[in-house]
Amino acid sequence: MAEGQSTMSTRWNPTKEQIELLEAMYSQGIRTPSADQIEQIASRLGMYGNIEGKNVFYWFQNHKARERQRQKQERGVFGNQFLQPPSFSGASHTHTEVLPPQQQSAMAMPKVGSTLTLKEQKTYTFQHSQDSLCEPQTLELFPLHPTGIAEYRSEPVSAFGFQSSVRNRTMNENIDEQNDASSGGGHFHNFFPFIPQHPGK
Amino acid sequence: MAEGQSTMSTRWNPTKEQIELLEAMYSQGIRTPSADQIEQIASRLGMYGNIEGKNVFYWFQNHKARERQRQKQERGVFGNQFLQPPSFSGASHTHTEVLPPQQQSAMAMPKVGSTLTLKEQKTYTFQHSQDSLCEPQTLELFPLHPTGIAEYRSEPVSAFGFQSSVRNRTMNENIDEQNDASSGGGHFHNFFPFIPQHPGK
DNA sequence: TGTTTATGAATGAAGG
DNA sequence: CCTTCATTCATAAACA
Numbered sequence: 001m002a003e004g005q006s007t008m009s010t011r012w013n014p015t016k017e018q019i020e021l022l023e024a025m026y027s028q029g030i031r032t033p034s035a036d037q038i039e040q041i042a043s044r045l046g047m048y049g050n051i052e053g054k055n056v057f058y059w060f061q062n063h064k065a066r067e068r069q070r071q072k073q074e075r076g077v078f079g080n081q082f083l084q085p086p087s088f089s090g091a092s093h094t095h096t097e098v099l100p101p102q103q104q105s106a107m108a109m110p111k112v113g114s115t116l117t118l119k120e121q122k123t124y125t126f127q128h129s130q131d132s133l134c135e136p137q138t139l140e141l142f143p144l145h146p147t148g149i150a151e152y153r154s155e156p157v158s159a160f161g162f163q164s165s166v167r168n169r170t171m172n173e174n175i176d177e178q179n180d181a182s183s184g185g186g187h188f189h190n191f192f193p194f195i196p197q198h199p200g201k
Numbered sequence: 202m203a204e205g206q207s208t209m210s211t212r213w214n215p216t217k218e219q220i221e222l223l224e225a226m227y228s229q230g231i232r233t234p235s236a237d238q239i240e241q242i243a244s245r246l247g248m249y250g251n252i253e254g255k256n257v258f259y260w261f262q263n264h265k266a267r268e269r270q271r272q273k274q275e276r277g278v279f280g281n282q283f284l285q286p287p288s289f290s291g292a293s294h295t296h297t298e299v300l301p302p303q304q305q306s307a308m309a310m311p312k313v314g315s316t317l318t319l320k321e322q323k324t325y326t327f328q329h330s331q332d333s334l335c336e337p338q339t340l341e342l343f344p345l346h347p348t349g350i351a352e353y354r355s356e357p358v359s360a361f362g363f364q365s366s367v368r369n370r371t372m373n374e375n376i377d378e379q380n381d382a383s384s385g386g387g388h389f390h391n392f393f394p395f396i397p398q399h400p401g402k
Numbered sequence: 403t404g405t406t407t408a409t410g411a412a413t414g415a416a417g418g
Numbered sequence: 419c420c421t422t423c424a425t426t427c428a429t430a431a432a433c434a
Contacts, residue, residue, distance in 0.1 A: 011410055011429065032422075054396055058410060065424070066409080192236045194254030195416085212414055212425065233419095259415060266420075267413085396412090 012055045017048040022059055031064050033057075213256045218249040223260055232265050234258075270396050 014022070025033075025041065033041060033056070042053045215223070226234075226242065234242060234257070243254045 009430070013410085013430070055410080057396060058412090061422085062409065062411085069424085192239070192254065192258060194236075194239065194258050196255075210425080214414080214426085256414080260413095262419085263413065263415085 015049045018045045021045055026063055033060060216250040219246045219252060222246055227264055234261060267396060
């Protein structure tokens, strides 16, 4: 019996078999499995001990990140015998992957309805969601909300002293905006004064 | 001040107060604050430590996304009436003292018809594909011929072969078969229904 | 048995 | 909005 441990660690501890399988998969080229794959993997590995999807997810994330990190760190000490020529496609980011270039990034994000260009905020009524967490925890630092309790927030909450410029946008339907393209570039965040537009890849 | 440290992390790490307030605001209903709101929030949280607008922006983005993922996962444990109890099956190998308390992976496989009835969520057509899988389409596990790419290490692992229902699809190939004829819009989020998040530590 | 290392987990930041 | 990368934290495991 091992499941009855009182002081059971909250941390997942993979078994040898699980690690073997995970590494095998990794060596096959699997680096960021889809949710679907993750589930299957977890199910599979569940035969060797408890495991959840998140464990698989984290495992791959960490494994990949660490391999890359280690590769980057151990750079400059060994003579690159079979170094990969810098002219190897690359030109992307720090993608010094050693896996076969079987990558196809043909993603077509721009979907009708996906607000990619968020620039101006229209005064939309509001898009309340199933946020069941609408439980005011009695903020003591900020002025509490008026009295709205049962009423679904028809406003983001005026509790924080915002100027109540009720401007909530619904991410449905494109907000649309006829902003001049003089600035060029700039999409999405171009409105926010924060976050750099594009640091410069 | 303390920001004059030579090796100061460029990364913002919120103070407890800041997190408290941010979470409070989030629970008040604020999810995607406007630029002007962000500024105000940042201003107020600045009393507890350095903070910028982008931090607030990212915080809300991440918080929202992650909570959503978590809830999505919770919503995913519905169709399984025969969930496997934590009785732990098969732990007959090397007692590695695993076994969580009562947390059993109740995610199983959504398999078919995982009708994620979103409330007000729009049909975000989605695509996934990104990881550089060696196999273009036939993503069989393990003992697979390298397809000419000699680099994969030969793992002495036995073939366990799990099947990949839907691997990376370049979002082409109309998957059709929405399964859900009730909903007008076909929608199947493919992102990871994992990755929880715990309050604070 | 105390210290170091490996690694699971969490989250800020960014890209698209 | 969705996905991924980079850092960092926390802790079990490995080690001397």
